[in-house]
Amino acid sequence: MFFPYKDTASRIHLLDARPKIVFVLAAFIFSILLSDILYLSALFVLVLAISISAHTLKSTWSLLRYALYVAIFVVIFNVLLSSGRHVLFVIGPIAITSESILFSISMCLRLFLAVSAFALLTFAIHPDEALRTMSRVGYKTTTALSLSTRMYPTIANDSRNIMDSMRARGVEFDQGGFLKKVKARANVVMPLLFNSLDRSVAIAEAMETRGFGAGKRTNYSESRLNRRQKMMIASFVLSIVFGISLFVLGYGNADYLNGAGFHYGVDDFLVLAAYVILLSPILAGGGK
Amino acid sequence: MISVERLTFTYSGADRPVIEELSTEIREGEFVLIVGKSGCGKSTLCRALNGLIPSFYGGQFSGRVLVDGRDTRQTAPSKFADVIGMVFQDPENQLVMTNVENEMVFGMENLGVPVREMKERVVQYADYFDLRRFFHRFIPELSGGEKQKVALGSVLAMNPKYIILDEPTSQLDAENAALFLEFLTKLNREFGVGIILVEHRLERCLRYADRVIVMDDGRIVADGSKDEVVPVLRRQGLLGDIIRAVSATALDGEPLLTARNIHFSYDHTPLLEGVDLVLKKSELVAITGANGSGKSTLIKQLNGLLKPQKGSVTLLGTEVSSVTTASIAKEIGYMGQNPNDYLFEETIEKELEFTLSNLGIDANEWNERIEWTLSVLDLSGCRKTFPRDLSCGQRERTALATILVGRPQILVLDEPTRGLDYWSKNKLGAVLEDLRRQGMTILLITHDYRFIAEHATRVLRLKDGKLHGTSIDQMIFLASENAVTGDV
Numbered sequence: 001m002f003f004p005y006k007d008t009a010s011r012i013h014l015l016d017a018r019p020k021i022v023f024v025l026a027a028f029i030f031s032i033l034l035s036d037i038l039y040l041s042a043l044f045v046l047v048l049a050i051s052i053s054a055h056t057l058k059s060t061w062s063l064l065r066y067a068l069y070v071a072i073f074v075v076i077f078n079v080l081l082s083s084g085r086h087v088l089f090v091i092g093p094i095a096i097t098s099e100s101i102l103f104s105i106s107m108c109l110r111l112f113l114a115v116s117a118f119a120l121l122t123f124a125i126h127p128d129e130a131l132r133t134m135s136r137v138g139y140k141t142t143t144a145l146s147l148s149t150r151m152y153p154t155i156a157n158d159s160r161n162i163m164d165s166m167r168a169r170g171v172e173f174d175q176g177g178f179l180k181k182v183k184a185r186a187n188v189v190m191p192l193l194f195n196s197l198d199r200s201v202a203i204a205e206a207m208e209t210r211g212f213g214a215g216k217r218t219n220y221s222e223s224r225l226n227r228r229q230k231m232m233i234a235s236f237v238l239s240i241v242f243g244i245s246l247f248v249l250g251y252g253n254a255d256y257l258n259g260a261g262f263h264y265g266v267d268d269f270l271v272l273a274a275y276v277i278l279l280s281p282i283l284a285g286g287g288k
Numbered sequence: 289m290i291s292v293e294r295l296t297f298t299y300s301g302a303d304r305p306v307i308e309e310l311s312t313e314i315r316e317g318e319f320v321l322i323v324g325k326s327g328c329g330k331s332t333l334c335r336a337l338n339g340l341i342p343s344f345y346g347g348q349f350s351g352r353v354l355v356d357g358r359d360t361r362q363t364a365p366s367k368f369a370d371v372i373g374m375v376f377q378d379p380e381n382q383l384v385m386t387n388v389e390n391e392m393v394f395g396m397e398n399l400g401v402p403v404r405e406m407k408e409r410v411v412q413y414a415d416y417f418d419l420r421r422f423f424h425r426f427i428p429e430l431s432g433g434e435k436q437k438v439a440l441g442s443v444l445a446m447n448p449k450y451i452i453l454d455e456p457t458s459q460l461d462a463e464n465a466a467l468f469l470e471f472l473t474k475l476n477r478e479f480g481v482g483i484i485l486v487e488h489r490l491e492r493c494l495r496y497a498d499r500v501i502v503m504d505d506g507r508i509v510a511d512g513s514k515d516e517v518v519p520v521l522r523r524q525g526l527l528g529d530i531i532r533a534v535s536a537t538a539l540d541g542e543p544l545l546t547a548r549n550i551h552f553s554y555d556h557t558p559l560l561e562g563v564d565l566v567l568k569k570s571e572l573v574a575i576t577g578a579n580g581s582g583k584s585t586l587i588k589q590l591n592g593l594l595k596p597q598k599g600s601v602t603l604l605g606t607e608v609s610s611v612t613t614a615s616i617a618k619e620i621g622y623m624g625q626n627p628n629d630y631l632f633e634e635t636i637e638k639e640l641e642f643t644l645s646n647l648g649i650d651a652n653e654w655n656e657r658i659e660w661t662l663s664v665l666d667l668s669g670c671r672k673t674f675p676r677d678l679s680c681g682q683r684e685r686t687a688l689a690t691i692l693v694g695r696p697q698i699l700v701l702d703e704p705t706r707g708l709d710y711w712s713k714n715k716l717g718a719v720l721e722d723l724r725r726q727g728m729t730i731l732l733i734t735h736d737y738r739f740i741a742e743h744a745t746r747v748l749r750l751k752d753g754k755l756h757g758t759s760i761d762q763m764i765f766l767a768s769e770n771a772v773t774g775d776v
Contacts, residue, residue, distance in 0.1 A: 005386075007424060126386075126387075127386050128385050128386050128387060128390040131385075143384075147384060149386060150383070150384065150385065150386050150427065150428070153428040154380055154428065158629075161624050161625075161626060161629050162629045164588070164593050164613075164622070164624055164629075165622075165623075165624050165629040165630050165687075167593060167612070167613035167614050167617070168591065168593075168613060168617055168621060168622035168623070168624075168691060169617060169630070169642065169643040169646055169647075169690055169691065169694075170614045170617040170618070170643060170646030170647040170648070170694070171614055171646050172612060172614040172615075173614075174612065175612060175614075187632075190632035191628065191629055191630075191631065191632040194628065194631070194632060194676060195626075195628055195629070198628065199380075199381050202376065202378065202381035202382070203381050203382070203384065204344075205335075205340055205344060205376070206374070206376060206381060206382035206383075206384070207384055208340065208344065208364075208365045208366050208369075209338060209340065209365060209366075209368075209369055209372070209373065209374040210369055210373075210384070210394060210395035210398060210442070210443070210446070211366050211367075211369030211370065211395050211398035211399045211446065212366055212394075212398050213364075213366050213398070214364070214366040214367050214369055214398055214399060214400075215367075215399075215400060216400050217397050217398055217400060218396075218397050218400050218401060218402060218403055218406070219397060219403070220390075220393040220396070220397055220403060220406050220407075220410075222403060
């Protein structure tokens with residue numbers, strides 16, 4: 001049965017969820033803040049290295065594949081619609097400029113960084129652990145999130161069963177043109193929605209009878225952070241503070257559409273090294 | 289003590305109360321069985337006992353329910369969680385976390401149980417329920433019986449005084465259901481936990497109860513020991529002797545469907561290992577077998593919903609794996625376990641028209657076919673009803689109608705008696721018998737020995753990946769062994 005998270009004895013899996021969540025948060029922030037190709041590439045490679053260490057590269061790739069489709073659109077749109085002075089070549093009425101190409105690459109890298117960080121959250125952090133960690137911030141919201149993870153296989157199963165029942169009523173899902181297939185699949189939406197509504201009422205009832213929201217909770221696996229984990233969290237938080245400060249000073253921010261290119265000084269490499277040094281402790285992972 | 293005083297409740301939008309002037313008391317340590325036809329108000333009463341009704345459902349509520357002196361209208365249901373636990377019908381809809389250990393502590397965390405005590409209780413109940421070996425397994429990967437055990441263990445870990453169980457065994461096979469019920473009895477005796485059990489399968493559970501409450505139309509019509517209530521149950525049509533409706537003589541004729549040497553594995557785990565099956569005209573063949581033995585997987589091979597990895601299925605001379613399920617839906621109808629998967633239109637009539645249109649049936653025939661189907665299934669009065677407003681038994685028959693309207697030669701049904709009360713089951717049995725007499729071939733999966741004993745012409749057991757012939761007499765024996773008539 002499909003379930004995204006798989007228990008693995010990798011160093012990354014053995015690490016407490018809290019430093020991992022702070023790391024993912026940092027990677028998300030950087031994917032929004034940074035636009036420089038070199039900075040983004042370095043961080044993307046770092047996240048991929050973590051995926052390799054967590055043995056989740058294959059799963060990460062399955063998500064990146066979807067991001068790749070989006071990336072193709074991003075490139076096409078930017079190349080067609082963005083202007084620039086440095087024309088590389090001309091295809092009919094369209095002039096392809098180096099500005100639009102660099103901007104597209106930067107956008108795609110941002111997307112890849114965000115998706116691979118999200119993959120880390122999905123494949124290398126136990127959903128229940130994630131729930132526990134985040135519950136300190138907003139317990140009800142995070143429970144809803146955890147439930148959606150828990151219910152994913154159930155809903156996927158429901159949708160398979162509904163498709164089977166439709167097939168038995170003569171609906172062809174796999175034959176005919178694209179529009180016919182889309183129309184056939186649209187039939188699944190209503191029963192799936194009705195079933196999911198029934199389920200959500202049943203689950204809400206079950207949670208209520210298990211005392212959800214009754215009062216102050218306790219936390220079963222409340223483990224104290226050890227020194228190493230504390231240092232990791234501190235390092236990642238520092239990287240966020242560092243990243244935001246340096247971003248304000250103009251590091252890692254390249255306006256490719258206005259002619260920014262690959263002009264790096266020693267300071268750039270020092271800043272980049274600082275990023276990597278602050279974020280790479282996660283590779284040490286956790287141990288028994 | 290739980291005390292119900294002159295309770296009357298009407299769901300919002302309903303025109304009459306589902307429970308009317310009902311009064312009763314349930315004491316600590318009792319094992320109470322609540323029985324009655326579908327729609328008699330059993331589940332509503334259960335939900336009123338811990339305040340889910342009215343706080344969760346709204347509606348009109350009068351009278352009062354007191355749990356250890358606390359009025360359920362003045363306290364949120366979650367605040368009763370330490371006194372009353374609840375286990376529901378579908379384990380899928382009550383497990384919240386992703387692994388067993390976390391599920392067990394979810395309720396305790398909500399109640400603010402100190403960590404040290406939680407750890408002690410987890411060890412105690414995990415050992416008691418033999419859950420340790422599943423501790424880190426993902427809940428979606430557990431079997432139905434295992435999930436229901438986790439649900440019960442998780443509720444019990446909250447140390448409630450009472451546990452309400454709303455048809456907890458309806459999705460379990462006979463063996464798992466018996467184990468589950470014996471377990472409940474043990475909890476009742478060893479821990480003194482009050483058990484309030486709602487069940488349709490009386491033959492499974494009557495023997496365990498100290499007290500039986502029989503409901504009809506929102507009221508209690510009998511309340512006493514099992515010996516006292518049996519005559520009432522018989523009068524109500526909730527209990528009866530096994531009456532075999534068919535003769536099990538062999539039927540001649542060309543086979544309609546032939547499955548040869550079917551093999552099928554899931555994730556490299558072999559499930560079917562050389563299944564042979566021949567279906568002839570006017571047979572009602574029942575397949576039985578333990579939960580997870582591959583029964584559903586097998587019947588999906590017959591109309592091409594799954595393709596055998598080895599072996600072949602031939603339907604009326606056509607190799608099933610070479611065509612789509614939809615293209616043979618006119619010849620072989622299939623109904624899965626959940627009737628709700630078939631219901632989404634505004635009226636039953638539109639549901640049937642959906643099937644007729646997909647099957648390419650001439651529109652001139654529609655009205656005649658719809659009328660025939662609805663009359664066979666006793667649904668003529670509901671033609672314009674929204675299917676999701678129907679009772680459990682009616683939904684089951686409506687889902688069947690969406691298939692039957694195509695007039696297939698073979699009808700394949702996956703656990704059609706699940707969740708049905710005795711009366712609805714008899715009704716379904718009569719419908720199937722009628723269809724069989726008209727020449728339809730029916731293949732069904734069921735855990736219900738009694739249903740097989742009364743209605744099947746042939747019975748097969750799926751075990752170790754193969755089908756084995758079993759005698760109807762064996763089913764009659766198993767059904768009567770469980771039956772209260774022989775037991776009480």
